[in-house]
Amino acid sequence: MSTGAKDLAALAALLADETRAAMCLALLDGRAWTAGELAAHAGVARSTATEHLHRLTEGGLLAEERQGRHRYLRLADPSVAGLLEDMAARLGPARPATGLRAVTAAAALQRGRTCYDHLAGRLGVALTDAMTTRGLLDQRGGFAVTEAGLAWLTGPAGLEPAAFERPKRPIARACLDWTERRPHLAGLAGARLCERFLALGWVARIGSGRAVRVTPAGSRGLRDLLGIEGLD
Amino acid sequence: MSTGAKDLAALAALLADETRAAMCLALLDGRAWTAGELAAHAGVARSTATEHLHRLTEGGLLAEERQGRHRYLRLADPSVAGLLEDMAARLGPARPATGLRAVTAAAALQRGRTCYDHLAGRLGVALTDAMTTRGLLDQRGGFAVTEAGLAWLTGPAGLEPAAFERPKRPIARACLDWTERRPHLAGLAGARLCERFLALGWVARIGSGRAVRVTPAGSRGLRDLLGIEGLD
DNA sequence: GGGACGGTTCGGTGCCGGCCGAACCGTCGG
């Protein structure tokens, strides 16, 4: 038996429990949660959550940050988010929501949301499409930012050129959008654009979840920058 | 708790057992194994292997093909191979081999091997590098076959143009090479090239494992086609 | 037909791990 099998099994075992899986999926919104929030979200006692969170951090999937009596947890690494997305993409779309509150929330998520550190939903797909039709992104043989795209990111889009010089993670990566059933832009470029749009106030979080909306300023900005219309 | 958590946990649970993990990793060589071979490889009784293999096929990770009294198993889908590769890439390289037989085998694997359906090891990386320096593959912002690369694949490389017209899987994908610690070409293009080189006799399997060697004909062919030297 | 062989089914066993509640520790705020 190959030595790697034990390690692979150990990694998979971290996600093989419904409670831990729910915690990781919750953290896919890209923010840090407290241990208690994760316990409530997963529906288990705080003591149980503590054990799970220890296992996940020791396994390298989560990183913790202690502040006073709080313990904040987030995904350790963008690659963890990528792994979770890849696995979730195999599962097919979740069953449709029922109930007014759930439907409203689902509609908001479908319009726009964060997917770990980049934009998803109709907003994310529209961004991806606009970049593709303008020749900034090439989807024909993979998922790559073009020469023109790189110039655009560091020019009109206003991102730091330094960030793209010796990237530690792929600049462009396809992430399957589970509401739109099509890939959207992830990777370094997707993360920086999301960050930038939030900083500019073009996109704002709705409440405390992962849903986002396009602000009036964002509506103008996205139209001027990429010709994207009708997302607000 | 999100509905998706249960599904994600179920998927992960399939790989969360050392025996099943070993079976899946063995099948990463891209060929079909019999149930008995997998049982022996994993070191469990045949009855135990039967149960595991049932779970893996029902979970959609494996596909079976019955021939007479044999039951052949292979990975269900290239996307399963991709998932396994991504997970394996998180584990870091395996510990170095010890013992003469193991070291010889490891050296052969490092020179060249199949990684599911494409080439890996020094051979796979050399292929990837040669394509990149010739402008056929663009690694700057993702991992994509260029316009020139597509023409090359369907021209000098002798692949069917039809295969690349409405691809069901990414044409180019980066797969982290666990001996070379660098990405090599996977995806549709990687698979077709591997297939082609095996058919031409440029590359041949060593024994029954996943190790491959470059034949004298392959040495000439790869030099003429891509300027690759010194792999035999 | 009969033996060899690959694969499956079925009980039975033992262990691992997920869960909880209660007690406890450290931080924060009055």
Place this chain on the structure above:
DNA sequence: CCGACGGTTCGGCCGGCACCGAACCGTCCC
């Protein structure tokens, strides 16, 4: 200093599952 609160540790319970051997079923070949 004390109560409230977030988080942790510990003991104990319970279910699930990985494993095996023995019996059984089909296929292949002599």
